[in-house]
Amino acid sequence: MRNRIAAVLAATAAAVTTLTAVTAPGVSASENAMTAVVTVFQTDHRLSTAVTYDTSLVPVGALARVAVTTSDRGTITELAVRGFVPDREYGAHLHARPCGATGADAGPHHQHVQDPEQPSTDPAYANPQNEIWLDFTTDAAGAASARSEVGWTFGERRPASLVIHERHTSTAEGEAGVAGERLACVNVSL
Numbered sequence: 001m002r003n004r005i006a007a008v009l010a011a012t013a014a015a016v017t018t019l020t021a022v023t024a025p026g027v028s029a030s031e032n033a034m035t036a037v038v039t040v041f042q043t044d045h046r047l048s049t050a051v052t053y054d055t056s057l058v059p060v061g062a063l064a065r066v067a068v069t070t071s072d073r074g075t076i077t078e079l080a081v082r083g084f085v086p087d088r089e090y091g092a093h094l095h096a097r098p099c100g101a102t103g104a105d106a107g108p109h110h111q112h113v114q115d116p117e118q119p120s121t122d123p124a125y126a127n128p129q130n131e132i133w134l135d136f137t138t139d140a141a142g143a144a145s146a147r148s149e150v151g152w153t154f155g156e157r158r159p160a161s162l163v164i165h166e167r168h169t170s171t172a173e174g175e176a177g178v179a180g181e182r183l184a185c186v187n188v189s190l
């Protein structure tokens, strides 16, 4: 078991290096602020920065890395996961409130321009340019990565978590931003 964890962590470290290399060219360090968390899913939200609410779809011991880089050009958010169900679609977004005992605790999606009507399902607000969406499809080994790029940075309101959902996010009128059950949550401090 220990060897397996070490192997998974090594794989994550390799992914981290790759992501950093992708982000870095042409961007000077001084104009960048980067926040990253690598964390292991547990069933008790008080014991880890990552909690799973559905251990069949997000197993205990699965890993997530969330990295957020801001510059005067906007915000790049990158997600990498390991140990998920192979060849499966998941949805993911940044949410307004921290993870809690249930998926509902994370509150609504972080929106740059807030929809006056909540919960927001209007595609004018619930879209991947006004929110941070990180939908992914795992490979045969249960790993995946996703990247979001938006032309704005966080102001007074900052996202507090990343929520992983049961399916890819809808863009249809009246159900935009909907991605099914909340399977797991990662706290981010931005």
Ligand SMILES: [Cu+2]
Residues within 6 Å of the ligand: 092, 093, 094, 095, 109, 163, 165, 179
């Ligand atoms: Cu969400």
